[in-house]
Amino acid sequence: MSTHHNIRRVTTKVLQAMKEKQEKIAMITAYDYSMARLIDESNMDVILVGDSASNVMAGHESTLPITLDQMIYHASSVTRAVNRALVVVDMPFGTYQGNSRLALESAIRIMKETGAGAIKLEGGSEVKESVTRILSAGIPIMGHLGLTPQSIHKFGTYVVRATEEEEAEKLIEDAHLLEDLGCFAIVLEKIPSELAAQVAREIKIPIIGIGAGHQVDGQVLVLHDMLGITQEFSPRFLRRYHNLSDEIKNAVGNYISDVKAVEFPNENEQYY
Ligand code: KIV
Numbered sequence: 001m002s003t004h005h006n007i008r009r010v011t012t013k014v015l016q017a018m019k020e021k022q023e024k025i026a027m028i029t030a031y032d033y034s035m036a037r038l039i040d041e042s043n044m045d046v047i048l049v050g051d052s053a054s055n056v057m058a059g060h061e062s063t064l065p066i067t068l069d070q071m072i073y074h075a076s077s078v079t080r081a082v083n084r085a086l087v088v089v090d091m092p093f094g095t096y097q098g099n100s101r102l103a104l105e106s107a108i109r110i111m112k113e114t115g116a117g118a119i120k121l122e123g124g125s126e127v128k129e130s131v132t133r134i135l136s137a138g139i140p141i142m143g144h145l146g147l148t149p150q151s152i153h154k155f156g157t158y159v160v161r162a163t164e165e166e167e168a169e170k171l172i173e174d175a176h177l178l179e180d181l182g183c184f185a186i187v188l189e190k191i192p193s194e195l196a197a198q199v200a201r202e203i204k205i206p207i208i209g210i211g212a213g214h215q216v217d218g219q220v221l222v223l224h225d226m227l228g229i230t231q232e233f234s235p236r237f238l239r240r241y242h243n244l245s246d247e248i249k250n251a252v253g254n255y256i257s258d259v260k261a262v263e264f265p266n267e268n269e270q271y272y
Helices: 012-020 033-041 068-079 100-114 125-136 149-155 165-181 193-202 244-260
Strands: 025-029 046-049 086-090 118-120 141-146 185-189 207-210 218-221
Touching: 012 025, 012 086, 033 046, 033 068, 046 068, 046 218, 068 086, 068 100, 086 100, 100 118, 100 125, 125 141, 125 165, 141 165, 165 185, 165 193, 185 193, 193 207
Parallel strands: 025 046, 025 218, 046 086, 086 118, 118 141, 141 185, 185 207, 207 218
Antiparallel strands: none
């Protein structure tokens, strides 16, 4: 029996009910045990082990280099901390595109080795077979449309997506496709707010926005961005809730000064 039987876990069904009650869904990324624990204790609905770990954890310029093994390491650290939130894990680049058998194998590894509740993958009609196959194994999928960072080399830029009619129509079609296939939610990244609002109205499953305005069913941000740990990344959609980089640098700077001045440790901070 679970030792946490008094905590009601967030499931895909709970998220669907939230959309129906027009209760907004809060989602944030996490990649390690300690942060995930603080976030879960704050009553977050969904924790995404994003492949943004490639940027904020590993220092790569894009999300492309991170591997399945590395995502599994991050995700299993997160699930060890989480009692309440739904944990969703990004499938990294190269583990699901163009090969639905590989996609299923990758998704099964994530579910088996991390204890997460769902996976997320990028794209619409291009990944239809992979989506179908993963869903057939009973693994819940969150879709991701609009600015899909694993395709950055196709886009060539991180500017707002789907501002033109043709791309907007494809996005709406893809959202319907993902819903019809059986995905439980969709992330819409960096698209015009009116387009996101239309998708959230037309589609019955929860639509989570990042840079997609407020007329959607929930919001997601990258933890290190909203805490102000990352300093160089400042898109319009990013609200910084803290300036943690200054606080960390101050604290570390004070420690360095104390060590140099032999003010740390003091008499009460040593053993006799
Ligand atoms: O990798 C990530 O953190 C994401 C979110 C920005 C949605 O996909």
